[in-house]
Amino acid sequence: MGEIKTYRMYIEGKSCESASGQWFESYYPYTGKVWARFPRGNAEDVDRAVNAAQKAFTQGEWPRLHASQRGALLRRLGDLVAENAQALAETEVQDNGKLIAEMSAQLRYIPQWYYYFGGLADKIEGAVIPIDKPETFNYTRYEPLGVVAAITAWNSPLLLATWKLAPALAAGNTVVLKPSEFTSASALEFVKLVEQAGFPPGVVNVITGFGAEVGDALVSHPDVAKVAFTGGEMTGQKVYETAARGMKRVSLELGGKSPNIVFDDANLDNAVKGAVSGIFAATGQTCIAGSRLLVQESIHNEFVDRLVSFAKAARMGDPSSLETQVGPVTTVPQMEKILGYIDIAKGEGAECILGGGRATRPECGDGWFVEPTVFTGVRNDMRIAQEEVFGPVLSVIPFRDEEEAVEIGNDIVYGLAAGVWTQSIRRALTMTDRLRAGTIWVNTYRAVSYMSPFGGYKRSGLGRENGQEAIYDFLQTKCVWISTAEDTPNPFIMRLPGDD
Numbered sequence: 001m002g003e004i005k006t007y008r009m010y011i012e013g014k015s016c017e018s019a020s021g022q023w024f025e026s027y028y029p030y031t032g033k034v035w036a037r038f039p040r041g042n043a044e045d046v047d048r049a050v051n052a053a054q055k056a057f058t059q060g061e062w063p064r065l066h067a068s069q070r071g072a073l074l075r076r077l078g079d080l081v082a083e084n085a086q087a088l089a090e091t092e093v094q095d096n097g098k099l100i101a102e103m104s105a106q107l108r109y110i111p112q113w114y115y116y117f118g119g120l121a122d123k124i125e126g127a128v129i130p131i132d133k134p135e136t137f138n139y140t141r142y143e144p145l146g147v148v149a150a151i152t153a154w155n156s157p158l159l160l161a162t163w164k165l166a167p168a169l170a171a172g173n174t175v176v177l178k179p180s181e182f183t184s185a186s187a188l189e190f191v192k193l194v195e196q197a198g199f200p201p202g203v204v205n206v207i208t209g210f211g212a213e214v215g216d217a218l219v220s221h222p223d224v225a226k227v228a229f230t231g232g233e234m235t236g237q238k239v240y241e242t243a244a245r246g247m248k249r250v251s252l253e254l255g256g257k258s259p260n261i262v263f264d265d266a267n268l269d270n271a272v273k274g275a276v277s278g279i280f281a282a283t284g285q286t287c288i289a290g291s292r293l294l295v296q297e298s299i300h301n302e303f304v305d306r307l308v309s310f311a312k313a314a315r316m317g318d319p320s321s322l323e324t325q326v327g328p329v330t331t332v333p334q335m336e337k338i339l340g341y342i343d344i345a346k347g348e349g350a351e352c353i354l355g356g357g358r359a360t361r362p363e364c365g366d367g368w369f370v371e372p373t374v375f376t377g378v379r380n381d382m383r384i385a386q387e388e389v390f391g392p393v394l395s396v397i398p399f400r401d402e403e404e405a406v407e408i409g410n411d412i413v414y415g416l417a418a419g420v421w422t423q424s425i426r427r428a429l430t431m432t433d434r435l436r437a438g439t440i441w442v443n444t445y446r447a448v449s450y451m452s453p454f455g456g457y458k459r460s461g462l463g464r465e466n467g468q469e470a471i472y473d474f475l476q477t478k479c480v481w482i483s484t485a486e487d488t489p490n491p492f493i494m495r496l497p498g499d500d
Helices: 043-058 066-082 085-096 100-109 111-123 157-170 185-195 211-220 232-245 268-281 297-313 332-349 402-410 425-434 465-476
Strands: 009-011 012-015 023-028 031-038 137-144 148-152 174-178 204-206 224-230 248-252 259-262 291-295 353-354 375-378 394-399 416-423 439-442 475-483
Touching: 009 185, 009 375, 009 425, 012 211, 012 268, 023 085, 031 085, 043 148, 043 174, 043 439, 066 111, 066 157, 066 416, 085 185, 085 211, 085 268, 100 111, 100 157, 100 394, 111 157, 111 204, 111 465, 148 157, 148 211, 157 174, 157 185, 157 224, 157 402, 157 475, 174 211, 185 204, 204 416, 211 232, 224 232, 224 375, 224 465, 232 248, 232 259, 259 268, 259 402, 268 291, 268 297, 268 416, 291 402, 297 394, 375 425, 394 402, 402 425, 416 425, 425 439, 465 475
Parallel strands: 148 174, 148 224, 174 204, 224 248, 259 291, 259 416, 291 394, 375 394, 416 439
Antiparallel strands: 009 012, 009 204, 023 031, 137 475, 353 375
């Protein structure tokens, strides 16, 4: 890998080391070797970053900018991301081991978020209310919250950061971004572009470190007004509880165990591709993974045969090669977790018909690879069907009819996404009505857009990212009352409807 690269945090427009002077290392998942090191932040660093963000929110240039000027900065940032997309994608591959083909596509698409929310910045309009009181002018306006703590996961670092940064900045907030300790490099490369775009110092800060030392301090900091978090369910619950003690706004994008449902009238070739995309793309390391494949009994055996044949041919290896289709798992703890769940499934009586262990192919070298794995004979009450694995492990569950498909599909604590494969318009509409999930795909899977809201039902989270809906999670409503009356009425009586 060559020389180990050293990164520094970014606070108030300056690169800096941690207050403790300590560092931690990042490993390239394809080789298992150290490639970079980062400052190990602590509560003192959090305080510096939040203070910088609070200062930028209340003083200086940022609060004096009008919405159109903020929008222009965001669009300029989008241009810079587009110009540097390939270099950023290569950094993400080094950091998390995802395929260069996918990360390049993500980075080419990310500018659209900055263009979209840059355009939306000056289109957030309040309302004049035809109030039921005479001689009174009543209106509303939207205002930013203040300092936003953005905490992101390791699977798509810059995409997930963008889903928070673009609407937060468009709304006029300032941000302290804490990337995952496993994937901090791309955020620190990206923030150079924020500075280059012309954002004032302190508007965006990046602090690196571990959850217990940085994340907790950030969520509990009294000057943080909102926490936007993407990550695991248990950590999300802790974030929610901590934020509640400070009466902070919270948006949480958490886990999923999504049903991908194939009916017997589906185009089976397309459905096989959708099933493979849903679980083996991104090595299954995605919250929207279609990890429960529900297949109608009448086509179960044929469909599984086609699926296994297709998945068996997937090319594993170097994620920086455009030929590779399945890359390594991002971290050693995650690889061990996945292998543990494979053992659990076998112990529960599920039949492993593909994969089932660590990949030892020559092209995988010393990397952290798990073979694409398929289990049949799965019941929906098994742990392998109920708990999020976050890896390339698919549970195939048969169903009889629509009623049972809905019952199985909804019988889970999560509700992030679901897929339906059918050529019947009636069935498509019926299933999308009845499935309890924030996103339903019909005859496609794993599609997202800056224009379309994304978020979960149940334990999959709170709030929505993307689309016009997202910006309101970073705004608060102010109501203004102006009396035009010449005389003030009785001050001891609240003015009620119909009062003169």
